[in-house]
Amino acid sequence: MERIGIIGVGEIGRAIVEGLCDGVEEPPEVFLSPRGAGAAAELSRRHRNVRVCVDNQDVANRSDVVVIAVRPQDRSEALAALRIGGDTVVISLMAGVGIGELRRTLGAVGPLVRAIPVPAVRERGSVTVTHPSHPVADALFDRLGGVLPVADEAAFNVFSALTATVSTHYRFLATLTAWASRQGVPAEDADRYVRGLFQGVGRALDDGASSLEQLAKEHETPKGNNERIRTTWFDRSNSDALTRALDGLLADLK
Known part of the structure; x- marks a missing residue:
């Protein structure tokens, strides 16, 4: 044994x-x-x-x-x-x-x-x-x-940095439920809905034939609500800030 x-x-x-x-x-x-x-x-x-x-x-x-x-x-x-x-x-x-x-x-x-x-x-x-x-x-x-x-360890450190984004994902979801609660939605209803929404999104990741960019496109329509949030919130400055945070962490991991 x-x-x-x-x-x-x-x-x-x-x-x-x-x-x-x-x-x-x-x-x-x-x-x-x-x-x-x-x-x-x-x-x-x-x-x-x-x-x-x-x-x-x-x-x-x-x-x-x-x-x-x-x-x-x-x-x-x-x-x-x-x-x-x-x-x-x-x-x-x-x-x-x-x-x-x-x-x-x-x-x-x-x-x-x-x-x-x-x-x-x-x-x-x-x-x-x-x-x-x-x-x-x-x-x-x-x-x-x-x-x-x-x-090599250089690649290993990149994956280690990626792993450090997990709690940020959960905080993102918590921010969504808190926002819904401030709009008058009962907190438990908002929590239940957000969990179900992103569990469903997560299952789409099992489709290895579709790239992450393709999945993003499949979940939005031109001038639709998903495109609006992506382009007004997750804009270039937001993306660049995330990249800088990852770069800084990777430098420390090395």
Whole structure:
């Protein structure tokens, strides 16, 4: 049986465990660090194959694959004095921490892989970017919705920057519902409608034959309401501001 260790049981660590275990007939053995004690304990109660270890070194000692899911700013504390065997595959989820820096921090000699999973891996419904490609890491994320190995860290950082737009999307939807509420629409009705509207829009993304530009055109008519909002709100200055924000983030990630 596979033995997968996770150091840092926050939102992403928890989502990985749930994606690996929920509804799976033969899930892997999963070893969790005590960091995020509440979530780790709850997962171990739900799944007989999940165990909370005494410390991070215990996780590393028991695992064939170690997923590092701590915040980048916490890495010194979390990884201090950690020793990982040369046969263990290490998968880092820490944004902005390159392979070279991670190798120096860990003193590791074995395989190191970076990955960008998102919470939807709990439903096995999202693609995870990895670098470099490694059969063990790629197989793990393939089970969680799909894997997209990229050739170099420069490309990996671009995907990392794209991932940082998710909360902005949710804030956009929250702004729509707040506006509708100010017009006198009950808040719960506005929330229900906006969720349903964009769930439907999201399903259109399954059509890989249509480009995103084509989908945009298909959802508006000349001089129609969609075209009006796109051209008056998401205008050139708005688009340029988003591009500058992404450029700045990418520079920091490098």
